[in-house]
Amino acid sequence: MLETRDLRGGYGRVPVLHGITLEAGAREITGILGRNGMGKTTLLKALMGELPATGGTLALAGQDLTRARPHERARAGIGYVPQGRQIFPFLTVAQNLRMGCAKNFATAEATIARVLQHFPRLQRLLEQPGGSLSGGEQQLLALARCLCGDPKLILLDEPTEGIQPSICDEIVETLLQLRERDGLAVVLVEQDIEFLCALCDRILVIDKGVFTGAIDPRQTSSEEIARQFTDFHA
Numbered sequence: 001m002l003e004t005r006d007l008r009g010g011y012g013r014v015p016v017l018h019g020i021t022l023e024a025g026a027r028e029i030t031g032i033l034g035r036n037g038m039g040k041t042t043l044l045k046a047l048m049g050e051l052p053a054t055g056g057t058l059a060l061a062g063q064d065l066t067r068a069r070p071h072e073r074a075r076a077g078i079g080y081v082p083q084g085r086q087i088f089p090f091l092t093v094a095q096n097l098r099m100g101c102a103k104n105f106a107t108a109e110a111t112i113a114r115v116l117q118h119f120p121r122l123q124r125l126l127e128q129p130g131g132s133l134s135g136g137e138q139q140l141l142a143l144a145r146c147l148c149g150d151p152k153l154i155l156l157d158e159p160t161e162g163i164q165p166s167i168c169d170e171i172v173e174t175l176l177q178l179r180e181r182d183g184l185a186v187v188l189v190e191q192d193i194e195f196l197c198a199l200c201d202r203i204l205v206i207d208k209g210v211f212t213g214a215i216d217p218r219q220t221s222s223e224e225i226a227r228q229f230t231d232f233h234a
């Protein structure tokens with residue numbers, strides 16, 4: 001689904017990504033683990049096109065998107081939930097979801113109804129302003145809004161940051177269902193090792209803008225991974 005070869009990028013003339021080669025298939029959930037400042041958020045921004053590639057290539061389902069702008073990548077099927085969620089606090093939950101249907105407003109109501117099947121908690125909150133939701137509910141809203149764009153691949157930046165464990169479990173369940181039902185590919189950055197192990201098919205370790213290892217969460221316990229990354233919490 002997603003294929004990058006030797007992807008490079010950074011901020012202005014400051015290079016951060018030094019050659020990222022990544023393949024993420026349909027129905028595959030890939031976790032990215034690394035210490036602070038190693039380039040995790042930068043990688044997601046580069047995949048979404050918020051930062052231009054200074055080298056290498058990026059393709060989605062065989063379509064070269066190396067030079068494509070973020071809205072073109074969204075149209076091609078990449079969805080992005082950035083850190084901090086960025087929902088519209090003064091719009092209702094329903095209005096936030098409609099904003100996610102920009103690709104095709106004509107079918108917005110049907111799209112929202114389909115997406116909401118996976119988010120029973122949001123169904124009860126449709127007329128509430130986004131800003132009145134708890135952190136976890138806002139994360140669910142951001143994920144649901146992203147899915148309204150009918151992505152093939154979603155990029156999630158620290159989805160569990162500051163949210164209650166019951167909603168973390170809901171996010172795991174929802175993503176596993178979507179993977180099965182829609183064949184969604186997921187690339188996520190996360191510090192919560194238990195969450196990564198519950199969800200991911202594989203975990204890639206990033207260090208100073210390059211991948212330095214891969215962990216199979218079915219072979220390695222979360223405690224063992226946490227021991228390897230002593231400044232992470234299991």
Ligand code: ADP
Binds near residue numbers: 035042043
């Ligand atoms: P992580 O997500 O792994 O914590 P980031 O991708 O946020 O790391 O940052 C990687 C590197 O890029 C760090 O050295 C950071 O200081 C630098 N960086 C992040 N954002 C900017 C920015 N807007 N301008 C310049 N440098 C940045």
